[in-house]
Amino acid sequence: MTGIWGFLLQTLYVSLVGGLLLVVKAIFRDKLTPRWQYGVWSVLALRILIPVQMTWKYVLLPLPLWVETARILADHALPEVLFVWLYRLYLMGVAVFLAGYLFSYFRLGRLLKRGEAPSAELTQQISAVAERYDLNPCKAVIIPGLTSPMVCGIIHPVLAVPADAPLDDHVILHELLHVKYHDALQNVFWSICRALHWCNPLVHYFVNQIGNDMESLCDQRVLERLEGEARRNYGLSLLAMSNDRYPRAPGTTSISNGGKNITRRIEAIVRFKKYPKGMALASVCVTVMLMCGCMFPTIQPELTYRANVDGGPWNNAAALAELNLNRCATPAGAFDTYAKGLQRCDQQWLALASPEAKKQEILKGANAYIGMENGIRHWKNEIETGVGLTVYEVKDREVKSTGKKADIWLSQSSYELYNLVLQEDGSYTALLTFFFDNVQTLDGDLLCCAPTADEICAVATYPVRVWQETGWVLEETGSPSLYLLNGLDVHTFLYELFPALHIYYGEGNTGSVFCRLWTDCSLEVPDGYWEDAISFSTQYPCPDAEFGMYMENELIRFTYSGTENQRQSLFQAGMQVQKVNEDGTVPVFEELPDTKEWTESSGGGKAAWTNWRGEDWHGICLNGGGGSTTPEEIVFPLGYAAQIWLNDELAETIILKEVPPNG
Amino acid sequence: MDKKYLIHAMGSIAWGYVFFYLAINLGTIDILPDWVLFVMVVRALEPLSEVVHSAKLLDPLGILLGVLYGFQWLFKVVGHPIQWYLFTVIVSVLVLYFNFQLLTNLAEVARKYGYPEEKKILQLRTVQAILTTVAAIPLPWEEVGYLYFGLAIVHLVVVAWICVVLFSLRKKMSLAYDAPAEE
Known part of the structure; x- marks a missing residue:
């Protein structure tokens, strides 16, 4: 799935994973430290970075099935060009967002160049703080009109400070810690994620939360380096900034992130000593489990929406979506699916086990009914199975051709797999073999009937080959045959006369x-x-x-x-x-x-x-x-x-x- | 606090684990339902949190898990087991944390009263958390069935061991509590 539908699937999964993380984070708010609260967003980062595969297995919810179903319905209801333009609009949006970020980043750079050099006291103060806490000092610039200090830049970070306010040591420590842990670079990454999902308000919300968690983590790191009264003072410094307007741009970090968020950070600071101890391993295990649950497709959708069932437009489209998504995972699965498709004249099953070209042929015909007014599905290209079998008769323990063809119902048969051989190219050849206690033609004539239901009166064979395409697929390699046993015991037939x-x-x-x-x-x-x-x-x-x-x-x-x-x-x-x-x-x-x-x-x-x-x-x-x-x-x-x-x-x-x- | 409440709480938690890890089914009904663990733990948290303060943090989580497991049990009883993977992921993560913190808190209790079970509980807690996490990794378990079987056996042993250690700790605390009274 590509284009706008591929993006829709990806952004839905990102929303789902982000929502799941928010729920789990809320439950662990007072139990796991800010380090985990920020670190667990790595699950979302991976989800954003690794595209969701349109496989027959899914993660958490069957979103691929739902999106594919919506695509099929939309394809029939709306012109295709609309989706092409929607995708172009999405790409343009991404470009606009990225351009906006670049513009604000360079504008900030210009602003920093025009900034005033810091006083000798400020430079000395920054160096002293860096030395005291074993951190690298950072170049500082005075920016008139700036409301709170911030770090700008990824390669050569600069500490921008307001012109008219004295700078607290704790605030400098906070910003130097941002520099140490490359938070500005991480901020760039999250900004790109925001740009890629610009039309998804949930992703904007997640990225804002991530920014807040990043600040809380930095607070935690500050508190770990402070003692007693200094911790209280740090909280007071934060409180002093609760009414400030705060700048937010890619490649920057700012200690101030709005009144509401600062309130939450103060709450986290109060909890600083109250998190249960010894939970580091639990934090890692919880993150790994969340990552496994959110990243790896492990659930296999079921063929719920079977063909030939009247279920309205959604179910009809879902049946087709299942066909697009499902694959036979094993060679035996392809044999079983195709054989039962033949028995039930079920095009969905036949298509599922068919090579892509044949599958598309079936889908093309199947699509035709979507949008029918009475809601009843009829395949445009009806497939009749059991057609064109060459008829042989068993007489005097010999198989003799009758020179006739027959079209029969396979639905009353049971099937088995005979002459299965693994070929050198990895494919399998076999005879799909159907056993009948009675054989009826599609016209309703009775060709043969065993005296009891336990006996076999005829055997049909389909020479087939199974190989791996995307999944395992099957094709018929020869014409099918029907053997009328004429009273001969089926075991004798199998031992003496069966191909x-x-x-x-x-x-x-x-x-x-x-x-x-x-x-x-x-x-x-x-x-x-x-x-x-x-x-x-x-x-x-x-x-x-x-x-x-x-x-x-x-x-x-x-x-x-x-x-x-x-x-x-x-x-x-x-x-x-x-x-x-x-x-x-x-x-x-x-x-x-x-x-x-x-x-x-x-x-x-x-x-x-x-x-x-x-x-x-x-x-x-x-x-x-x-x-x-x-x-x-x-x-x-x-x-x-x-x-x-x-x-x-x-x-x-x-x-x-x-x-x-x-x- | 009267230590007898703590001893009773330790017993409740140990029995809760028995209910959680043992399953005896009568038809679709598990007569040792998992939610009992959370009921018993939540009831035991008050005396426990007087010794280890962070234990109180398990209260809302225990109630939440008790309700979730209760629903799960109820749905299973009426023949509609909950099979939502999303639900399973959340519950698994919560249970992992719940067990980890609870055992950490119980080890803390053992440490405060000077019982050697502290180390055993911490070790078992760690092994259990790692096993649970490894089992959640979507490896091709069917192809390494013996490995999965081995993991399951080890997990079973660990779980049984946890129960034994908790009962042993309770017994020691109980004996220590009764001893001065007899004198």
């Missing part, structure tokens, strides 16, 4: 071995994050979900190639499979018990085996295995080695090599 990530194949003297490898991954959602109850399976997305259990699955099948007679002569057939080594060499197999003692099959350990013993073997050894890992750690094997055992003897070892998925 594999890797396929391995090898041939030997006894037969061939075929291996399919795919992965599935669950997501973990931070508990209690959303206001609605949420879990992986619920309908609301979680843009900062994490990958959960990541399973690597294998199906390995040995098909015997011997003749019918040879097959019938077998009383035992078994297969033991293990991944080849990283350099492709045959691994050392685990020592296994005699094949007579093998159980039917096992996927545990490094090797998986399957065994048959009996009569009339059907000629196939099938083994399913796998293990859990993470998308970052998984290493897909170069191949597999399969030991084939026939009639309790090792017949051969077949090496499986990767083949193209359609090979």
Whole structure:
């Protein structure tokens, strides 16, 4: 967010932080010393210096969301040029304020040059005070008409004193302390802050308070150097100036800052000895905590204003503002948000997980409804999800294309993440996979229906890629597919027919071995994050979900190639499979018990085996295995080695090599 | 001042800390509400401030925190817990100061009556303030979960220790108070 809106956000945050500091300072007025009372303004200084980021996280209050919402509403109600001119007006104001400060600073400089040289007594008095309190003396100038003494200048400060009033030692001490702690320079900084926020009356108020606190701190420093009666006299000196008019210009400090403020300073002086002792650490801790609370965006706005909900212009604009501000914080969050956007035809969620170009396309269409008279939101560019799926039918344990396309409702499905792979460029590819117990077309026709709600009649897949833009975004990388299972058990479909990530194949003297490898991954959602109850399976997305259990699955099948007679002569057939080594060499197999003692099959350990013993073997050894890992750690094997055992003897070892998925 | 009021005040504050740091929930209701600490401390401030004058400064802050925690507890009971970060920031800062000054004042009481607990209270106060501040720094705590867990454990130990030291101080003061009477 830039221009006038960026400034508005910044100045609102400055006001908020300044207000918070005023509240806390008021509570600690009699508990923490003037040193803290002035020092804590450093939190405001940092807030002014560090621009507020328009991130999806916010500080203290969701001001970015409110400002962005106001911007969207204003963009629709008022001409854009108005905001351009408002920003120019703001910049001109800053320039005028800075020019005014420079002008007054140089005018003061001229005035000082025309000033009279101090008397020898005054010079001696200043030197004596400086020597007594171990401070650097300061050049002095007599300015006729000046009501109270002041220090002017940053590099070579000069003590300007009134012409017709004797100068008290305490007052000189006060001004020399201003010089020692470079208060005039600090005053320049605060004046620049005032200029940057010239149109915010609160900032003017804060800077005035800061000036007063600076004087109180200087009083404190004076009192720390005085004893007994001298302290009372210092208070009297201040009281004597309570009716004075006081000068205030950048690069200057003046002991007199108005009757009301001097009253407060006198009160602080009275409290000088009454502040609780040993509070230095508490002062630092309180300041650090305030700084952390006021500086770091830690709160994540929720997707409160969901799309497709009729909520009036403000809520509609807020929904768009959320889109502009939110990002998917994790790759898993992008998968979850996009998948649930597809299921719910929710453009807000889809846009949230989409690359900037597509997101803007959605926003462009979404903006169109703002300002509709009936207050009901209708997207201009309606997005229908579940469109254009290529339909495949599963028949006789084979997937066959029907040559047709279908537009279906995804809302009745549940989804899972299959074949998730971390690519070399840091992106993730996967198949968003939807499972249906019934499939309805957008026209209302029923494509398939499982006998019970627990069974699956169809599976849809969307090949997708997720990468990091500002946040994590997702794009579809291929056309979606719909598999009608025609009564086949979904687990059989997944193991035997579902698009594999890797396929391995090898041939030997006894037969061939075929291996399919795919992965599935669950997501973990931070508990209690959303206001609605949420879990992986619920309908609301979680843009900062994490990958959960990541399973690597294998199906390995040995098909015997011997003749019918040879097959019938077998009383035992078994297969033991293990991944080849990283350099492709045959691994050392685990020592296994005699094949007579093998159980039917096992996927545990490094090797998986399957065994048959009996009569009339059907000629196939099938083994399913796998293990859990993470998308970052998984290493897909170069191949597999399969030991084939026939009639309790090792017949051969077949090496499986990767083949193209359609090979 | 009769020292028995001071001893009673020390006991109240120690029990207040137990209420503050222990939470036993029945459904949404915390049966050891935090605001009890502030009620007990505010009641104990009068005898305490006769020994340490600055303790009186905690009076308005204690009432304010008692009211804020009372509202927080009430809202939680009716099922609408207050989750405003701005509120949390202010309350955290006030509580940090409140605890720090109160423990400083209690250490001062121990010092004035010559009990060795003074140093322990001051050390625990310092550790507690630093831990609270460090926990408020928005580090990526999720990534260093063990560190956060460690901090939480140390904090728990410190809090338990504070309670033990305060009860021990109260007991010693009570024994010293009773001893001449028995003689």
